[in-house]
Amino acid sequence: MSDIQSSQETRSTLAERIDPYLAILGPMAMIFLIAGFMAIVEPARYFRLSNLNIILLESALYMPMAMAMTFVITQRGIDLSIGSVAALSAIIMAFLIKQYGFPAEIAVILAVLLGALFGLINGLVITKFKVPDLIGTLAMDLVYRGFALVLAKGLVLARFPELITEIGRGQLFQFLPTPVVIGVLTLIGGYFLLTRTWFGRYSIAIGSNPEAAEMTGVAVDRHRVYAYVLMGAMAGLAGLMLTGKLNAVQATSAPYFNLHVIAAVVVGGTSLFGGRASMLGSFAGVLLLSMMINALVTLRIEFFWQSVASGVVIIISVATYAWLQKKDRDGSSRLLSALTTPDNIKLLRLTGLMLAAIFALLAMGTLFAEVAKPSG
Amino acid sequence: MSSKAPVIAMRGITKRFGGVQALDNVDLQANAGEVLAIVGDNGAGKSTLIKILTGVYKPTSGEITLDGQPLSMNSHSDAIDLGIDAVYQTLAIADHLDPAANLFLGSELTKSFLGFRYLDNKSMREESIRVLKERLGVTLKSMDVATESLSGGQRQAVAIARAVRHADLRVLVMDEPTAALGPQETARTLSLIKVLREQGLAVIVISHSLDDVFEISDRVQVMRRGKNVGVKATKKTTSQEILGMIVGATEEA
Numbered sequence: 292m293s294d295i296q297s298s299q300e301t302r303s304t305l306a307e308r309i310d311p312y313l314a315i316l317g318p319m320a321m322i323f324l325i326a327g328f329m330a331i332v333e334p335a336r337y338f339r340l341s342n343l344n345i346i347l348l349e350s351a352l353y354m355p356m357a358m359a360m361t362f363v364i365t366q367r368g369i370d371l372s373i374g375s376v377a378a379l380s381a382i383i384m385a386f387l388i389k390q391y392g393f394p395a396e397i398a399v400i401l402a403v404l405l406g407a408l409f410g411l412i413n414g415l416v417i418t419k420f421k422v423p424d425l426i427g428t429l430a431m432d433l434v435y436r437g438f439a440l441v442l443a444k445g446l447v448l449a450r451f452p453e454l455i456t457e458i459g460r461g462q463l464f465q466f467l468p469t470p471v472v473i474g475v476l477t478l479i480g481g482y483f484l485l486t487r488t489w490f491g492r493y494s495i496a497i498g499s500n501p502e503a504a505e506m507t508g509v510a511v512d513r514h515r516v517y518a519y520v521l522m523g524a525m526a527g528l529a530g531l532m533l534t535g536k537l538n539a540v541q542a543t544s545a546p547y548f549n550l551h552v553i554a555a556v557v558v559g560g561t562s563l564f565g566g567r568a569s570m571l572g573s574f575a576g577v578l579l580l581s582m583m584i585n586a587l588v589t590l591r592i593e594f595f596w597q598s599v600a601s602g603v604v605i606i607i608s609v610a611t612y613a614w615l616q617k618k619d620r621d622g623s624s625r626l627l628s629a630l631t632t633p634d635n636i637k638l639l640r641l642t643g644l645m646l647a648a649i650f651a652l653l654a655m656g657t658l659f660a661e662v663a664k665p666s667g
Numbered sequence: 668m669s670s671k672a673p674v675i676a677m678r679g680i681t682k683r684f685g686g687v688q689a690l691d692n693v694d695l696q697a698n699a700g701e702v703l704a705i706v707g708d709n710g711a712g713k714s715t716l717i718k719i720l721t722g723v724y725k726p727t728s729g730e731i732t733l734d735g736q737p738l739s740m741n742s743h744s745d746a747i748d749l750g751i752d753a754v755y756q757t758l759a760i761a762d763h764l765d766p767a768a769n770l771f772l773g774s775e776l777t778k779s780f781l782g783f784r785y786l787d788n789k790s791m792r793e794e795s796i797r798v799l800k801e802r803l804g805v806t807l808k809s810m811d812v813a814t815e816s817l818s819g820g821q822r823q824a825v826a827i828a829r830a831v832r833h834a835d836l837r838v839l840v841m842d843e844p845t846a847a848l849g850p851q852e853t854a855r856t857l858s859l860i861k862v863l864r865e866q867g868l869a870v871i872v873i874s875h876s877l878d879d880v881f882e883i884s885d886r887v888q889v890m891r892r893g894k895n896v897g898v899k900a901t902k903k904t905t906s907q908e909i910l911g912m913i914v915g916a917t918e919e920a
Contacts, residue, residue: 487785489775492764496772499761506759507773507829508744566763 317608318559318575325582329589337589347471348460350581352532354474356552357559357573358481359525362491362518364556365498367565370522372413372428374548375435377530380405381540382439384531385448388455395452402531403524409435410523414516432549439542449539459535470532475574477525482570490517491568498565554601555580558608580604596653603649614638673735674699674869675720675751675838680729682715689715690726693895695888697838697869702860704880704901705873707890708913713873716890717840720871721753722746733837750837752830756846758822762815766807766825767795769814770832794832799824802831802866803859820852820859827859831868838869845879857883877906891915 329337336342356373363370384402387393393401409431416427461469485491493514496504504511529548534540557563558579559572583604584597673696682690690712697703705713718724720731722740730737733749740746743753760769771791778787792810799805805824807817814822823844830839841860845853860883863870874880880887881901889896889912896912910916 483785486788489786492768492772492775492786495763495768496761499763500759502757503759503761504772506755509773566761 315560315569315571315575317611318572318579321558321604322575322579322582325579325586329586333589337586342585342589344468346578346581346585348468348536349585350577351468351470351474352529352536353548353552353555353577353581354574355477355525355528355532356522356548357555357577358477358570359518359522360552360556361481361485361559361561361568361570361573362494363522364553364561364563365494365565365568366515366518367498367501368417368424368515368518369553369563370410370413370428370519371425371549372409372432372435373522373526373529373552374545375432375439376406376409376523376526377533377545377548378540378542379409379435379439379442379530380527381530381534381544382443382448382542385451385534385540386442388451389448395454399454399458399531403527406527406530407520407524410520410526411516413523414519417519418512418515436542443542445541447539447541451534451538455531455535456538457535459532459537461535470536473528473532477528478570478574481573485568485570490514494518495566495568498562498567500566551580551601554605558604560608560612562612563609592653599649599652610642673697674733676732677716677720678730678732680716680719680726680731682712682719682724683727689893690719691893692729693890693893695720695895696898697871699837699869700864700867701885702864702870702872702883704884704887705871705890706875706877706880706887706909706913707896710892711890711913712893713890714842715893717753717842717871717873720746720838721751721840747833750833750835751840752833752836752838753840753842754823754826754830754844756843758826760814760822760826763813765812766799766810766814766817767792769825770795770798770829772829795828798828798832802863803828804862805859818852819848820855823848823852823856824859827863831863836868838871839863840871840873842873843875844872845874845876853879877909880909881906889913 356377360370360373380402383405384398387398387401388395413428413431416422416431417424420427422430457469458473459470463469463472485494493504493509493511496507496509497511497514501511526548530540530545533545537544555576556573557576559574559576560569561567561572580601583600587597587600588594675695675697677693677695680690680693680695681688693712693716695703695705695716705716707713715724719726722743722745725741731740732738733751738749740749746752761772764772767788768791771794776787776791776794777784778790779785796806796810799807803824805821805828807821814825817825827839827841830836844856844860848856857879860870860872864883872880872884884901886898887901887904887909888898889909891913896915899909
């Protein structure tokens, strides 16, 4: 048996040693890039305390959902219904308070439970009726949004009890923004769920190798349902936080929650192909997207460019992770030598061209934005 | 080799799937500290026989005895409780989990804190290192990497360790353990099997590779069209004879 041992004592290369941290290094590098860029271009306005507070508040809204989405995506699932779940839970909560006089404490708990119930429905549709998650949650997105519209019509429900605005935009002990505390707490909870519980362990196993999970006695469907219930509950919480933040809610609230959250999670290194999860990465991803969108606003780039930027960031990160994974399957351990193979030089050239085109478009965007005048 | 007492014996096993007779009156006997190889063409009934032995299927008729006591199994986990486990060709490993997590997948060790039970990663890791070292003589370079970064032989070692982790394991069934491995990894896997034999396990290996069979097995059981064609002591036979039995040439001759 000594031959097995000796061959394993070969020294690990740098690439192997940083590999476990790769997921977090990517978004961190991008965060520093944005921070560095803004430090040169607009330091005064971007790094103002009030602006940093805005970034944190914006990202806090997405943290609970990013936490839950990490589990869903790790299991090779996806949930496109979270925006509607958030809106519908928030609307029902709003009606309970405004029309039926429920105390805020109970309504708040009900909002999260309603979200969990909608998540349970999603999970059952996917596991019992065998509807693929993409179609199932897309269809349920329509259903929940429809119910929200039926209930609220065009109404904007506003002015809520203090508890709800406290959750959405309050300050704990005068200086800690409450939503940020909630968001970070859910992420920490998510980290423990991922590393210390059956649910986390089995989520990775299910995403990594569903057949193996089944063969070793893991209740695959049950744990998939758990993930959707958690997702729904966190979407309900986000709906509640959004309502508190704006002190108003309507049926069309939270339209792009799904793509924003999926983008944050994927940018953070959780693999869409399952099995690879990073809670810290999801946190970094949420922060990165909020920083980027805020940077675009600070640079006075037209609002609609945000959508372009989000899309580009998703493509870049998924492509990078895909390439890195292909590399270690080829067995070439050194990053630099892998980069100089003819195939990859071609790939790099293509990437360079596409990035150049995008930056050209972005530059045009800034030019147009300076021409436009703010309308009052 | 230690004692040759039969650990497990299957007698007169017959299995029908609807109108198809997969097994017809098959016997099997596995002894402690011995490797029994089962060979045969595709569809000869090897896998069906093994699935009956590991509790996945129930035989239509026939009896299985463990240490002379008749037993009945309703599921694979019953078999594991009785000390019979299998390592499948696909290994059933979740590539993104580390080796310790794979070793304990489905039966994790836990700790409890204020009534809240959570996974005890530290003990699972220590126990994995111990099982790999003591039972298989394998030390992995790192217990923190994903299992996908291990070599084929090391992954096999992890899968085997999952079975031998149970101290009361008596019978280990291996389905095509070397089918996906290169020559070097094959040699390592075969030496793992020898180590297990020395520890007094009854090892049953299904293989298509007669070279491997002749290297590790003590007895060879040949199956053909759902029947047991014969059992030979490996030392007293040749691959020519076994091959003839597999294709049915000796019957006509």
